Amino acid sequence: MVSNQLTDTVIKRQIAEHNGNFESHLTPIGKIFDIPRIINEPHGKQQIIDYCVNGKVSFLLLVSLEGFYHYGISYDGRHKKEDFKEQARIVERYICDSDAKNVLELACGMGANMAYLARRNPHVMFDGVDLALTPLKRFRKISNVNFQLGDYHDLSAFKDGTYDIVFVIESLCYSSNKLQVLREVKKKLRKDGLFIVIDGYQKDRTTPLNQSEKTVKKLIETSWSLDKFECLVDVESYMREEYSIIRANDFSQYVLPSMIVIAHKVRHYFAHSTFARVVNKLLPSDVAKSLIAAYLVPICVGKQFACYYVHVLKNNK
Numbered sequence: 001m002v003s004n005q006l007t008d009t010v011i012k013r014q015i016a017e018h019n020g021n022f023e024s025h026l027t028p029i030g031k032i033f034d035i036p037r038i039i040n041e042p043h044g045k046q047q048i049i050d051y052c053v054n055g056k057v058s059f060l061l062l063v064s065l066e067g068f069y070h071y072g073i074s075y076d077g078r079h080k081k082e083d084f085k086e087q088a089r090i091v092e093r094y095i096c097d098s099d100a101k102n103v104l105e106l107a108c109g110m111g112a113n114m115a116y117l118a119r120r121n122p123h124v125m126f127d128g129v130d131l132a133l134t135p136l137k138r139f140r141k142i143s144n145v146n147f148q149l150g151d152y153h154d155l156s157a158f159k160d161g162t163y164d165i166v167f168v169i170e171s172l173c174y175s176s177n178k179l180q181v182l183r184e185v186k187k188k189l190r191k192d193g194l195f196i197v198i199d200g201y202q203k204d205r206t207t208p209l210n211q212s213e214k215t216v217k218k219l220i221e222t223s224w225s226l227d228k229f230e231c232l233v234d235v236e237s238y239m240r241e242e243y244s245i246i247r248a249n250d251f252s253q254y255v256l257p258s259m260i261v262i263a264h265k266v267r268h269y270f271a272h273s274t275f276a277r278v279v280n281k282l283l284p285s286d287v288a289k290s291l292i293a294a295y296l297v298p299i300c301v302g303k304q305f306a307c308y309y310v311h312v313l314k315n316n317k
Helices: 004-017 022-032 035-039 045-062 081-098 112-120 178-188 211-223 232-242 252-271 273-282 285-302
Strands: 102-106 125-130 145-149 163-169 189-202 244-250 306-314
Touching (some): 022 035, 022 211, 022 252, 022 273, 022 285, 035 211, 081 163, 081 252, 112 125, 112 145, 178 189, 178 232, 211 285, 232 244, 232 306, 252 285, 273 285, 285 306
Parallel strands (some): 102 125, 102 163, 163 189
16 A cells, blocks of 8 residues: 555545535536436335346446446555455455355345455355345356345345354445344354445534535435435444444545546536436436436545445454
């Protein structure tokens, strides 16, 4: 990893290049979408499934052709395609340190994280569960992985006290009952087992949201089919009810480079409203709406409205 000074310099430059205010970002969105209608659309399990299934192609094109369904972590402030593997590398360090034999991934998506880890750790058995997506065909052939369709609010299909490590990447946010998920995972973990949560949150604050911030928050929730974009302090309170938090690190500055790269890919779309409205007629509505979050998230992180954390929880109760 490079020095913090270099990282901070690069990050500050990227924020400046993608700067502005929420109003300046809401204006082009409003020329393409009916914002009041979008923010009042229903949320629920079916909306999440539709978002995941319909957004698969756009994620492959905008994010990673290798099937990673999350942002990259760039320690030097410069995004590279290898950065999409860093979340899995973080998990792997705990696999090696704990000599784990059984690992479960929640919301495993197209299976890229499990495939990467399984190939590097052939002595470990990896199970994965996902509500909507099926793994890419090349990942299904790996001998030490098992993919299963299911809802992480109910892990009864998996044996209690089996797993050394459970992990979830950018997907606990979709839960409407995070405490239930935390309790389900606890049942499946061995004593002293670890639950690794890597995700984004609304940053804790002492002042109420202004109207623009409320609109941005609702647009992100609808764009990503979230029930609620929760505050970090609230999610950590759920975690402490069931686990000891042995690591809580703010990785916001490290994911910002990939967020900005993705936002640049959709900048032309938002800069040309007539073109965008034509494109919207050709795209599933879930895919079109997902571009809103891609456009808004960098400014939310840059202005410290949103944050991105790595939490490691220990089952020692």
